[in-house]
Amino acid sequence: MGFIHLLVVASLPVAKVLLVTAVGMFLALERIDLLGENARNHLNKIVFYVFSPSLIAANLAKTVTFQSFLSLWFMPINILVAFIIGAILGWLLVKITRPPKHLKGLIIGTCSAGNMGIFPIILIPAICKEKGSPFGAIDVCETYALSYSSLSLAIGAVYIWSLVYNIVRMSAEEIARDKEAINSSGIPIQEPLLPCSENHCLAASHHQVSLSVKINYCIRTFLGKANLKVVFAPSTIAAIFGFAIGMISPIQKLMIGNEAPLHVVTDSAFMLGEAAIPVLTIILGANLLQGLKGTGIQLRVILGIVVTRYVLLPLFGILIVKGALQLRLVPSNNKLFVFLLLLQYSMPPAINLGTMTQLFGAGRSECSVIMLWTYALASVFLTLWSTFFLWIVT
Template sequence: MGLWSLLEVSSMPILQLLIISLLGAAMATQYLNLLPPHACKSLNRIVFVVFTPALIFASLAKTVHFQDIISWWFMAANIGITFLVGGILGWIAVKILKPQPYLQDLIIAMCATGNFANILLVIIPAICSEDGSPFGDKTVCRQLGLSYVSFSMAIGSFYTWTYTYHLIQSAKAKYCAMLGNADESSKEANNGTEANETASLLLNLDERVVIPSNVAGDDKIILDKKNLEHSATLWTYTSTIFHRLAKELKAPPVLAAILGFLVGAISFLRNLIIGDTAPLRALNESITLLGDGTIPCITLILGGNLTQGISKAQVGPMVVMTVIGIRYLILPVTGIFVVKVASYLGFLPSDPLYHFILMIQFALPPGINIGTMTQLFDVAQEECSMLYLWTYLVAAFALTGWSIFLMWILS
């Protein structure tokens, strides 16, 4: 496979995203006014509740069998390592760069979350179809590659809609706290120290907590905050964690991933909706049709946010370069080391295409579902779009370089 062909293959999905983003940016301008902010929010909710779950369910139910889930177990661990290493590197980066508190979680999410959806769906079949591909017969490579990619997309979506979703939710909480702090500071200037004390209590900045006393009537007991924390029971702490996890697992994309795994793994359910003779095949075809609208809609929203907030984004060149360095330099090197060690320990099958996909998962640009989450929580949409713009411009060349190198070491 020639350098030019590989450049064309790896850059094609990036160019598609950039073209659709430009269309979304044009639609959001005052001249066309087809995608104003309220329309972006409404479209984003549809993507979150309908399109994204449909895409995840359709890809899982159709391509992933129970045997695949067992034999490809390391892919789930591999994607988890991409999130872990990227998250740690992003955390180190924000400690050094010290951006606004609500932007810290966005930067960590950008470093940790890769695009496991449309990028690989385009790259892998294209590489398999090229003459001179190191992955064997074109037909077998394409079918097996799509199965790998679908499983990767499903696992990636599960991590994204739990871990990354929590990060953006935390960013929203910090943003609200920042706005509350600004409001209370303004009240302090106008109303004096009383407003300042109220603000301190609301923002949990006071080291003391006042609670009503059941013993002395209307009297109040002042407890040291540290003592109150130590008095919390283990059961309360554990139940809080499980409650938060259960809430995040109720997100429509996560529920769709769970249902997709069940349908793909259980033959009876699979035969009901998958296949030309399945009695409920119309249901699966409808879900697939809905899923096809996910990527275009998300990309249009990203372009719209870029136009609406290009002058408001608070991300400097150092933040952009840091995210690019983590995603396209440090993570890919880490991925090669992880896959080589796993292969040496006998955790992986001998298929070079499987090894290639595991390695390329570390070199992907940031996942576009982050944009859906920022729109959903109404926080850092402009900064998210700016980071997407630069990381996806660089991705065309970074993916090409890493694809060439990975195929060389695997051939």
């Protein structure tokens, strides 16, 4: 396939996302006022508790069997590696740019957590529908695209609410402790952003401790401070149900297929799930509008996040996925799966970060500005990287 043809195939789905996002921004304007803050909050709750879980459960139940699950085992590792590399790059960005203390957790989070759900669910099925798509028959491609993207959303949600959530939370708690210390004594207490530091991992006395003891102490400290209850979000529970239905043969025969006695349940869930994509995109546009009203943030911080998410991470992703193909950890004949693995390294920041900053009251307006610029530039970078990834798999 020629470059121009690939560029057209990759750009049209991104254009569709931009159009629906523009609708969300229009509805959020004060003169229109159909998607004000209260309306967005209610819609977010409906998506979080109803639409997204329905989409995940229905698509996984219909497409994931025990045999197919064995071929998808690399996806959780791929997303975890993307999160870890992003967090390391975010930490380096904090060290280089030296932003205000209350933004440290937000910067690391935006570099680490990519939008593993909405964009793959929108983009990949849309690419399947384009003329000249390299992924075969439209109906088969779209079915598996939704399945792979739903799995990506579920896994990404687990990592976001277990790893990134706790980084942002502990950063916010550090700020709160410093304010309390200043109010009580007038002298701020300096503490590390992450729960494992040199002071924590080294013995207070002159005795030397082994590396294994240090690592064990760091892990125990993180687990002690981390709030792991948020891992079991509705999307995670829906993924568990979807896997159970798809992989356990008696349940699958009971609920999947037109002849199944309970197929109306999965069909209803699928119908609810179809609403998730347009509603999520409209909410995204409404949230991005708030970035125009956000307070200022250092330009070098925004540039650093853009370079991390749209240049460095995709380059790392190509090396990692290519290495996995060489080691035969990923089936090379499944072009759609390989394309998604590559695409997971070029996503804009997860919109859940906006929810986290609202929850902890640290960097809320700055988060809106970061989201505005990263999502505005996503139209360019996603098109270019999608074109290059399509060239790689074809």
